[in-house]
Amino acid sequence: MRPKVKSYKQPSKLSEYPSTPAFESGHLVSKNAGWRTFKPVVDAEKCVGCLRCYLVCPDGVVARTKDNKVEIEYDFCKGCGICAHECKVEAITMVKEADEDEI
Amino acid sequence: MKSNRKFVSGDEAVALGVRLARPHIISAYPITPQTIVVERLADFVEDGSLKAEYMHVESEHSAMAAAMGVSSVGARAFTATSSQGLLHMAECVHYASGARFPIVMMNANRSIAVPWSIYGDQRDSLSMLDSGWIQVYVEDAQEALDMMIQAYKVAENPEVMTPFMVNLDGFVLTHTYEPIELPEQEMVDQFLPMYQTGNKMSMDEPKSLCFSTSPADNQEFKVMQHMAMEGSVDVIRQVDAEYGKVFGRSYHGLTESYRCDDADAVLMTLGSVTGTVRCVVDELREKGFKVGVFKIRFMRPFPKDEVMALGKAVSKLGVLEKNISFGNEGTVFTNVNSALMALDTKVQSKNYVGGLGGRDITKDHIRAIFMDLLNHDRFEERVEFIGMGCEINE
Amino acid sequence: MNNFNIRPKDLTDQEYFYGHKACAGCGATIAVRLALKVLGERTYSVLPANCMSAVSFIYPQMAFTTNAIISPFASTGAMLSGVAAGARALGIKDFQTVGFAGDGGTADIGFQALSGAIDRGDDIIYICYDNEAYMNTGIQKSGLTPYGTKTTTSPAGENLPGAVTQKKNMFEIVAAHGIAYAATASIGYPNDFLRKLNKAKEVRGPVFLHILASCPTGWGSKTELTVELAKEAVDSGLWYLAEYENDEFTLNKNPKEFIPVEEYLFKQGRFKHLKEKDINVIIEQRDKKWEKIRKSWL
Numbered sequence: 170m171r172p173k174v175k176s177y178k179q180p181s182k183l184s185e186y187p188s189t190p191a192f193e194s195g196h197l198v199s200k201n202a203g204w205r206t207f208k209p210v211v212d213a214e215k216c217v218g219c220l221r222c223y224l225v226c227p228d229g230v231v232a233r234t235k236d237n238k239v240e241i242e243y244d245f246c247k248g249c250g251i252c253a254h255e256c257k258v259e260a261i262t263m264v265k266e267a268d269e270d271e272i
Numbered sequence: 273m274k275s276n277r278k279f280v281s282g283d284e285a286v287a288l289g290v291r292l293a294r295p296h297i298i299s300a301y302p303i304t305p306q307t308i309v310v311e312r313l314a315d316f317v318e319d320g321s322l323k324a325e326y327m328h329v330e331s332e333h334s335a336m337a338a339a340m341g342v343s344s345v346g347a348r349a350f351t352a353t354s355s356q357g358l359l360h361m362a363e364c365v366h367y368a369s370g371a372r373f374p375i376v377m378m379n380a381n382r383s384i385a386v387p388w389s390i391y392g393d394q395r396d397s398l399s400m401l402d403s404g405w406i407q408v409y410v411e412d413a414q415e416a417l418d419m420m421i422q423a424y425k426v427a428e429n430p431e432v433m434t435p436f437m438v439n440l441d442g443f444v445l446t447h448t449y450e451p452i453e454l455p456e457q458e459m460v461d462q463f464l465p466m467y468q469t470g471n472k473m474s475m476d477e478p479k480s481l482c483f484s485t486s487p488a489d490n491q492e493f494k495v496m497q498h499m500a501m502e503g504s505v506d507v508i509r510q511v512d513a514e515y516g517k518v519f520g521r522s523y524h525g526l527t528e529s530y531r532c533d534d535a536d537a538v539l540m541t542l543g544s545v546t547g548t549v550r551c552v553v554d555e556l557r558e559k560g561f562k563v564g565v566f567k568i569r570f571m572r573p574f575p576k577d578e579v580m581a582l583g584k585a586v587s588k589l590g591v592l593e594k595n596i597s598f599g600n601e602g603t604v605f606t607n608v609n610s611a612l613m614a615l616d617t618k619v620q621s622k623n624y625v626g627g628l629g630g631r632d633i634t635k636d637h638i639r640a641i642f643m644d645l646l647n648h649d650r651f652e653e654r655v656e657f658i659g660m661g662c663e664i665n666e
Numbered sequence: 667m668n669n670f671n672i673r674p675k676d677l678t679d680q681e682y683f684y685g686h687k688a689c690a691g692c693g694a695t696i697a698v699r700l701a702l703k704v705l706g707e708r709t710y711s712v713l714p715a716n717c718m719s720a721v722s723f724i725y726p727q728m729a730f731t732t733n734a735i736i737s738p739f740a741s742t743g744a745m746l747s748g749v750a751a752g753a754r755a756l757g758i759k760d761f762q763t764v765g766f767a768g769d770g771g772t773a774d775i776g777f778q779a780l781s782g783a784i785d786r787g788d789d790i791i792y793i794c795y796d797n798e799a800y801m802n803t804g805i806q807k808s809g810l811t812p813y814g815t816k817t818t819t820s821p822a823g824e825n826l827p828g829a830v831t832q833k834k835n836m837f838e839i840v841a842a843h844g845i846a847y848a849a850t851a852s853i854g855y856p857n858d859f860l861r862k863l864n865k866a867k868e869v870r871g872p873v874f875l876h877i878l879a880s881c882p883t884g885w886g887s888k889t890e891l892t893v894e895l896a897k898e899a900v901d902s903g904l905w906y907l908a909e910y911e912n913d914e915f916t917l918n919k920n921p922k923e924f925i926p927v928e929e930y931l932f933k934q935g936r937f938k939h940l941k942e943k944d945i946n947v948i949i950e951q952r953d954k955k956w957e958k959i960r961k962s963w964l
């Protein structure tokens with residue numbers, strides 16, 4: 170339900186460019202994960218499935234699971250922390266990327 | 273062919289041509305001397321003879337923005353403007369060509385304020401030469417009508433996809449009545465079917481239009497735009513020739529040469545003044561003077577080949593234009609000389625600037641120009657203002 | 667009568683605005699994302715020069731998965747009309763045409779084209795995402811920048827408290843056109859926004875939605891506070907949730923008591939400099955506005 174990153178080769182000939190400034194919508198070539206210092210981690214036990222985090226995510230990276238809880242699509246999460254801040258039951262924690270690596 | 277003659281003004285001829293081209297949307301904003309075009313089109317939509325949506329926009333800037341919206345889904349758009357309106361629209365004029373929308377626009381050539389004047393010169397459209405639009409300057413009402421149809425055919429060509437501006441001299445042409453031949457709608461429909469393009473937002477294949485690029489890609493798009501404009505030269509010639517076959521009238525491609533072959537001096541013109549010059553040429557030829565007139569129809573793409581061919585054949589060229597690029601010379605003159613630079617032979621050229629703010633260019637002026645050209649082997653002044661009402665120097 | 671409520675779980679899982687390069691915690695992207703979820707995939711989006719177009723059309727990365735186009739800055743309303751008219755003329759059915767313009771793009775440079783589009787009665791939706799300054803060019807004052815805001819062109823210092831004018835009253839200006847439907851909203855009240863979008867989708871004729879969308883970069887606020895701030899703007903009475911339809915105004919939320927404006931203002935760098943007398947001006951303006959609202963809209 171989200172566009173996937175596609176490989177893109179810088180054109181070596183003019184004919185490889187679109188002939189006019191119009192291009193396929195939803196064409197992604199780069200992720201945004203590198204922007205992040207903290208990442209949201211969801212505690213599925215605590216999540217009550219209210220979907221507030223899903224509603225207010227600027228990047229659309231909060232995905233609904235089958236049991237109506239949520240999980241994060243990390244490739245495009247910028248780590249803004251809105252989801253964790255808005256969660257009424259404190260089911261989302263912002264964890265420093267490096268710290269997690271150490272664990 | 274069935275004859276269908278009408279007696280109409282230049283503006284009305286444009287409206288009739290537009291009706292035949294069947295645009296989906298007319299985005300209209302009035303400005304003198306273009307107004308009759310949008311008035312007649314409103315009449316045609318009202319009386320049902322044109323099945324189009326008539327959109328009342330609140331400015332020329334919006335007129336072109338709305339036309340771009342129309343074109344962005346692959347529909348056919350028309351708008352018309354003049355002078356201050358064209359300048360108000362300027363941002364969108366550049367935008368439309370960058371976006372490669374095949375919009376057709378009529379421009380009634382009119383002076384630019386200040387001083388205010390509603391009368392004609394060509395400083396409005398010539399100041400937009402670099403905007404990426406194809407620009408044609410027509411000579412009479414019939415050519416105006418025919419070019420509205422040809423314009424869509426050229427602009428919508430998949431290799432061209434470039435907007436097209438049809439220029440008529442304000443009042444002299446827009447408000448002068450002449451007999452015209454009206455083509456049959458069915459034949460125009462066959463000549464100009466609805467175009468197909470991938471340069472549009474589509475429900476089957478969603479697109480993002482008018483995107484941005486980093487410096488790593490921008491120049492490539494501008495070069496493609498340039499190449500499309502250069503490529504339009506052949507398309508313009510083909511479409512004109514095809515139009516001639518179908519409708520019995522064609523306009524010699526990008527330029528029209530009249531009695532230039534063995535001429536000692538040729539005057540180059542733009543637009544409606546050509547007719548007057550042609551009369552003077554005939555008159556002078558009768559008196560034994562070898563003179564000719566060379567009508568530049570298209571300023572963009574610039575007819576480099578035709579100008580160079582003329583430069584090879586003729587040693588003295590005058591350029592008559594209703595335009596001045598302050599601090600330099602007339603822009604048509606600059607363009608002509610640039611093309612002549614590529615020649616081995618040195619052509620003597622001189623710029624005659626007149627008709628600013630609607631001043632008449634008379635036969636007397638033109639006779640004097642030809643005598644000036646014929647009587648001098650070198651020109652001390654590069655630019656001469658003709659038809660001054662007073663002495664320039666004390 | 668149709669109630670236009672829509673529950674979060676009824677929204678499509680499809681993300682139509684994804685992979686954009688907006689700042690972390692951007693409020694405007696929330697407005698765009700939710701709007702497209704309600705309006706659906708048969709939507710043409712028109713965006714003038716602004717943050718939302720700057721972050722989502724960077725060739726070859728296209729963040730709108732649906733049809734979208736960048737318009738000249740002043741032209742959102744005009745291009746919306748053109749797109750809708752063109753699609754109609756080609757016989758395309760069941761589509762939405764939506765514009766996403768910022769506060770400057772709406773209240774300043776795009777004002778004339780917006781007025782024209784409403785006047786034509788076109789079936790379009792115009793969404794103004796209001797972050798209260800020209801953020802894309804680096805935080806300059808716009809016609810919707812509130813009193814006391816520090817921006818790069820309304821600096822605060824010894825002589826000035828930041829911006830000295832109040833927000834233009836776009837909602838009522840638009841309503842005065844006799845528009846089919848207009849509403850204000852806030853990303854702090856997403857459910858209210860969803861309902862208004864759902865209604866906008868059904869309304870024939872022009873629609874104007876004015877949504878307050880916080881901007882951590884321009885407001886000098888923490889990224890996680892984006893939604894909270896937009897909510898507090900409403901709760902402190904500095905923004906309001908209302909609708910206009912059939913010549914009538916409706917107030918959607920009438921707080922019995924406002925939260926202290928300081929609670930909202932001092933979480934933001936752009937208001938940190940405000941002195942007591944400036945705060946009093948803000949409160950005075952707010953109370954005057956609410957007096958009028960309560961008198962005429964209730």
